[in-house]
C-alpha cells in the first residue's frame with residue numbers, strides 16, 4: 001500500500017473527535033504516519049516532519065470517517081421490480097459471472113468510500129463476493145473502505161433474501177453447517193434473516209412475521225459464537241426481536257417497538273457473544289421512502305405500503321425506546337434497497353437526528369465512534385486520536401450546524417490512503433426524490449413518528 005511510508009500533515013483543521021459531543025478543537029494539526037494517526041497538536045506549535053505531504057484545511061472540519069453498519073453492495077438504490085433475482089444469481093454462479101458480481105460490489109464499496117464511509121459492515125450479498133472485495137482492499141489491490149463481510153446470509157426456504165443474498169437451511173444442523181462453511185470462506189460476521197421483509201409480504205402485518213424457527217436461529221448463533229463470530233439479524237417485529245435476542249443474536253437490524261421483557265434481554269445479553277453488548281442497528285433510510293413517497297414510485301402494492309408504514313414506525317420507535325433505556329444503537333443505511341444509494345450515509349445520520357430526536361453531535365458520534373465500538377473496533381477506528389487508524393473525512397461546513405455538510409466531503413482518508421478529490425457518480429432522479437423527503441417535516445409521518 002502506498003500509505004505505508006507516507007507522512008501526511010493536515011494543518012489548520014477543526015477537529016471533531018468522535019466523542020458524544022464531538023469535542024470541536026479549532027486550529028489543530030493532525031499528523032498521519034503510514035496508516036495511523038501519529039499526533040494531534042495545536043497548529044501553532046505543530047512540528048510537521050520534513051517531506052510530509054501538507055494539506056492545509058483552512059479551518060475546515062476533520063472528523064472520523066463514517067461507519068455504515070448495514071450495506072448490501074449489490075444494487076444502486078434505483079427502484080426496480082425485483083423480478084426473479086434468484087434465477088439471475090444462478091446464471092451468474094460461474095467464473096465469469098462471479099467476476100461481474102465482484103466488479104459491481106467493488107464499485108459500490110468505492111462509492112461508499114468516496115461519500116465518506118471508511119468502514120462498512122455488509123448485510124448479505126450474492127456469491128460471497130463481498131469477501132472477495134474485502135480481501136482485494138486489504139491486500140492493497142483495490143482502493144476501498146474497511147469491510148466487515150458476512151458473505152451470504154442465512155435464511156429459511158421462502159424466507160427473506162432466499163436465493164439472492166442468503167442461503168436457505170431447513171434444520172438446526174444445516175444452519176450450524178452453513179455457519180461453519182461461511183467461516184471457512186472468510187466471513188467476519190453471520191447474517192440471519194429472522195423475519196420477513198416489506199417486499200416478500202403479501203398480507204398486512206407480514207414483514208414482521210417470524211420465518212426462522214427459534215431452534216434454527218439458536219443453532220446458528222451457538223455455532224457462530226463457538227467460532228467467535230458475532231451474529232446480526234434482519235428483524236422487523238417485536239416478536240421477532242424477542243426470538244432473535246433469546247437465540248443469541250448480537251445486533252438486531254431494523255428493529256421494532258420494545259417491551260419490558262425485550263429491554264431486559266438487550267441489557268442482560270446472556271446468550272450473546274461475551275464482551276459485546278447486544279445492540280440495535282437503526283436503518284431509517286429504507287423505510288422513509290415507503291412511508292412518504294407515492295406507492296407507484298417505490299413499485300409497491302397497497303399492502304406493501306401499509307407494511308412499509310408499520311416497519312417505519314417500528315424502526316423509529318424502537319430506536320427511541322432503545323436510547324431511552326440505555327440500549328446501544330448503531331446506524332446503517334441498508335444500501336441497495338429502493339431509494340437507498342451507496343452514497344447517502346449522511347442522510348441516515350440526518351434522519352436519526354430528525355426522527356429519533358438526538359442532537360447533531362450525538363448523531364455524528366453514533367455514525368463514527370459508537371458504530372466502531374459496536375463492531376468491536378472501538379480502539380481501531382471511529383475516533384480522531386493518536387494511535388487510531390487514519391480513517392478520516394473533511395467537510396468545508398460544520399456538520400454540527402447542519403448534517404447536510406456531510407453530503408459533500410472534500411477529503412477522504414482510509415487507513416492512511418488519501419483521496420483529495422473524492423467524486424461520487426450521483427443519480428439525479430433519485431437525489432431529487434431524496435431531497436424532497438429530507439424537506440418533509442417530521443409531522444408528515446403522522447402517527448407513524
Ligand SMILES: [Zn+2]
Nearest residue numbers: 070072123334
Ligand atoms: Zn438489509
